[in-house]
Amino acid sequence: MAIINANRVVPLSGEDFRGQFERDVLAGLSASQKTLPCKYLYDETGSKLFEAICELDDYYLTRTEAKIFARSLQDMAVTLGDSVILIEPGAGNCEKAEPLLEAMDNPRAYFPLDISPEILLAAQHRIRHRLPDLEIVPVIGDFTSGDAWSRLPVSNARKVIFFPGSTIGNFAPEQARDLLERFAENLDSGDGLLLGADLVKDSVILERAYHDSNHITEAFNKNLLTRINSELNGDFNTDAFAHRAFYHSLRQRVEMHLVSLVEQHVSVSGRHFSFTEGETIHTENSHKYTLPGLQTLLRDTGFSPEKYWTDDKQHYAICYAHVR
Numbered sequence: 001m002a003i004i005n006a007n008r009v010v011p012l013s014g015e016d017f018r019g020q021f022e023r024d025v026l027a028g029l030s031a032s033q034k035t036l037p038c039k040y041l042y043d044e045t046g047s048k049l050f051e052a053i054c055e056l057d058d059y060y061l062t063r064t065e066a067k068i069f070a071r072s073l074q075d076m077a078v079t080l081g082d083s084v085i086l087i088e089p090g091a092g093n094c095e096k097a098e099p100l101l102e103a104m105d106n107p108r109a110y111f112p113l114d115i116s117p118e119i120l121l122a123a124q125h126r127i128r129h130r131l132p133d134l135e136i137v138p139v140i141g142d143f144t145s146g147d148a149w150s151r152l153p154v155s156n157a158r159k160v161i162f163f164p165g166s167t168i169g170n171f172a173p174e175q176a177r178d179l180l181e182r183f184a185e186n187l188d189s190g191d192g193l194l195l196g197a198d199l200v201k202d203s204v205i206l207e208r209a210y211h212d213s214n215h216i217t218e219a220f221n222k223n224l225l226t227r228i229n230s231e232l233n234g235d236f237n238t239d240a241f242a243h244r245a246f247y248h249s250l251r252q253r254v255e256m257h258l259v260s261l262v263e264q265h266v267s268v269s270g271r272h273f274s275f276t277e278g279e280t281i282h283t284e285n286s287h288k289y290t291l292p293g294l295q296t297l298l299r300d301t302g303f304s305p306e307k308y309w310t311d312d313k314q315h316y317a318i319c320y321a322h323v324r
Ligand SMILES: C[S@@+](CC[C@H](N)C(=O)[O-])C[C@H]1O[C@@H](n2cnc3c(N)ncnc32)[C@H](O)[C@@H]1O
Pocket: 038, 039, 042, 047, 050, 089, 090, 091, 092, 093, 094, 096, 113, 114, 115, 116, 119, 141, 142, 143, 144, 163, 164, 165, 166, 167
């Protein structure tokens, strides 16, 4: 079957998105440990702040992953095979896919999927310019929902899901398994997954990455409150919250929180929420893996790990696995 929907954007309705955002925020702020899903950190401002984080010296992840790609891109391209459709959930600015697509042998198409339309559409124009013959279909939606996957153009070509940036780390172990199972369901036997994951390391290095000396991560975290204020009629005073990030060694994750500096009341979409002094909103987890842990996760979710690439210090790993 031929690929359909040549060079078009597959959108998500703004109404669907707003309704889901509101439900998630109200439910999260009503929980005993207040929480907000980290996917909402990426509005237009949040996506730009995340790009700035990736440039920071303290944020070793992007730099380390980039070094692994630079060193092993050809090997990865050969491992992925020829005439492949590359699907990238949470593609962001698509900057990692571009060189990979260039190195790949005759890629059939590229489907970047992201919840943030602005960054995706800007990237689409850039890639079109660099790879004019490649079919690109940006899909705007939530990669944790079946709906986004059902809007991907169908084809019987070989597919590889590209999931770099340690985005898998934002999911708790049970959710990570569900997500990889969802990936496997949307692939066929023999199709592939190229996955980037951050590895367990010294907590000082980890904490500096999420509490940088330039305070960009703080701005990124607090932007979520600003977004709620503007999109959900909220009245958060961002100065009354502080950014906190720490490594929880038992859970193998860096947790990011917003800490209420005073006792205060906040309203969102007409609902009222109280905060005691010191109470937190948990905004993000970044789970860290060991190589054996990563292999177990892949095996448990229908994949066979084939190959991995890592840096000299084993701070980060990129793994290729195929669907059994
Ligand atoms: C950590 S960034 C990674 C971006 C890029 N893949 C990279 O490696 O640099 C996460 C990206 O995933 C997107 N994202 C996060 N959660 C998402 C979700 N549930 N559905 C779709 N996109 C999501 C964000 O909008 C953001 O662009």
